[in-house]
Amino acid sequence: MTNSAHYASDESEEHALLQVEGLKRTFGRGSGAAVVLQGVNLSINRGRLVALKGRSGSGKTTLLNLIGALDSPTEGTVNFDGVILSGLSDKARGDIRRTQMGLIFQSFALFPLMSAYENVEFAMRIAGVPAGSRKEAALQALDYVGLKPRMHHRPFEMSGGEQQRTAIARAIAHKPKLLLADEPTAELDSRTGLHILSVLRNLVREEGMTVVMTTHDPAIMEIVDEVYELEDGTIVEAAKI
Numbered sequence: 001m002t003n004s005a006h007y008a009s010d011e012s013e014e015h016a017l018l019q020v021e022g023l024k025r026t027f028g029r030g031s032g033a034a035v036v037l038q039g040v041n042l043s044i045n046r047g048r049l050v051a052l053k054g055r056s057g058s059g060k061t062t063l064l065n066l067i068g069a070l071d072s073p074t075e076g077t078v079n080f081d082g083v084i085l086s087g088l089s090d091k092a093r094g095d096i097r098r099t100q101m102g103l104i105f106q107s108f109a110l111f112p113l114m115s116a117y118e119n120v121e122f123a124m125r126i127a128g129v130p131a132g133s134r135k136e137a138a139l140q141a142l143d144y145v146g147l148k149p150r151m152h153h154r155p156f157e158m159s160g161g162e163q164q165r166t167a168i169a170r171a172i173a174h175k176p177k178l179l180l181a182d183e184p185t186a187e188l189d190s191r192t193g194l195h196i197l198s199v200l201r202n203l204v205r206e207e208g209m210t211v212v213m214t215t216h217d218p219a220i221m222e223i224v225d226e227v228y229e230l231e232d233g234t235i236v237e238a239a240k241i
């Protein structure tokens with residue numbers, strides 16, 4: 001990032017990894033338009049584990065997609081590590097997402113014909129990690145989530161928890177600053193879900209990663225540092241724990 005025009009000028013906000021201001025997202029136009037986010041503000045510092053909660057349809061995934069530069073706001077800004085995402089070209093935004101963020105989806109979204117190792121290695125190729133360091137980084141990430149012994153298995157040969165741990169390994173292998181997870185425990189039984197949460201907790205505690213996840217899961221509230229509650233597209237409660 002060398003284009004200083006995209007850097008935020010406010011020195012006092014320097015420490016926040018993520019600063020969301022006046023974020024609005026409307027889908028459609030005219031009388032059929034759906035206003036899904038109507039002015040969301042939040043500020044998240046490095047090394048925090050953060051939950052976005054709210055009932056179904058409150059706008060959690062929409063907000064996560066905007067933070068992850070998968071979508072563009074109708075109004076407002078997402079400032080990621082000093083860079084206003086909507087001020088960038090599509091390519092520059094994609095580069096930031098691939099190299100500085102990691103994404104985990106509810107449905108794991110693994111390539112079915114690739115082993116766990118190949119899934120992780122392939123994602124690093126996409127993230128532009130040099131060939132010489134991919135193998136070691138993939139093994140390290142798989143080891144971190146406790147999956148090294150099963151790394152040659154393909155998704156259909158793994159349990160749901162193992163698939164989700166593969167998805168986490170894939171999302172962290174390139175050492176992103178920010179990990180975004182959309183309902184990471186939704187498809188899992190409660191015990192497996194707790195295991196996944198402890199992996200996320202450790203990533204924050206031991207690696208200093210910043211994690212933002214959407215959830216309906218009450219167990220998640222037990223382990224997070226901050227909770228933002230969304231209702232009808234606005235934050236109705238923000239709690240630092």
Ligand SMILES: Nc1ncnc2c1ncn2[C@@H]1O[C@H](COP(=O)(O)OP(=O)(O)OP(=O)(O)O)[C@@H](O)[C@H]1O
Nearest residue numbers: 027028034036054055056057058059060061062063
């Ligand atoms: N591309 C789109 N076009 C039109 N409406 C959309 C689009 N994406 C989301 N919405 C609407 O925005 C609202 C919020 O959706 P969103 O997925 O952000 O909610 P959520 O809080 O994540 O819900 P859930 O907990 O069920 O996943 C919903 O009413 C949804 O129908």
